[in-house]
Amino acid sequence: MRLHTERLILRDFQREDTATVLAYQSKAAYLEHYERPPPTEEEARAFVDMLCRWAEEEPRSKYQLAITLDGGRVIGTCGVRKAAPGDTVAEYGCELDPACWRHGYALEASRKLLTWSFDTLGLQKLFALTRPQNLSAIRLAEALGFHRVEDGRYELTCP
Template identity: 40%
Template sequence: MLFQTDRLLLREFREADWPAVLAYQSTPAYQRFYPEVGRTEAEARAFVNRFLLWQQEKPQWRYQWAVALRRQDTLIGNCGIRKSHPDAPEAEIGCELAPEHWGRNYPVEMGHLLLRFGFTELGLHRIYAQCLAENRGAVSLALTLGMSQEGRLRENVSIRGRWHDTLIYSILEQEWKAKVE
């Protein structure tokens, strides 16, 4: 499966993508929002292999795409939409991007593609996203995509000995349709 915008290409993961994943997931800026510290070759390979297995599921109900710069097919992150089970009427979306590509609105392009795919191809009723409350970029993305904050989980994630709140955002199919029509 392949999606593209003027600047981005969302494509299936390839086994050879692990070095690019390792490179951006090893940066301190990226790790700021994740509990694990450091990343090894084995972990990056396992990360990519998980998505390679998802691509083989029949029916497929978890989608995770490599995000690349369209003109160079250079991997700069990933994004996905995941149901909790094959018949679920809702799914969670998420994306991550190499820090050197932050601030260019790439996640907005990814997010619009994920919402369109979820509502038109998967026939979902609700799409949601979760992020750390202090992740201003993720909060801004959710709001830009037309999502509404529906909850705050207090101190439910520990990162390097410090507790963080998680925010939950969602958009319903009829809300999305009203925005795109």
């Protein structure tokens, strides 16, 4: 699967993406938003393997795509994940390499994915979960049209 924006390509993960994911998920700025130590190489491999398996499922219910820049370099991921293929509600999530923060990439990638999700998957509602201290994630959710329904939970209804 591939989606294109002006500056980015969103595509299914490949197992070769593991080293890049491990590198950005190990950065101190990234880890500020998670209550865990940096991932091991084995944990990063398991994460990317899971995303690759999701892309191979039939019927598919989870679309967690690599955000790529500069000839295919992975700079993060964004996705929508339904609990079951026929669901009309899904969870949205996005993460970026801290080196790519504040360039509008998360907003650009997310807008493309959300539009595609509502138009193609028949979704009626998305929800996003974040820590109340993650102000950047909250600002992104709000810029995408999500509304706070409780601490750490935001929802977006099909436009």
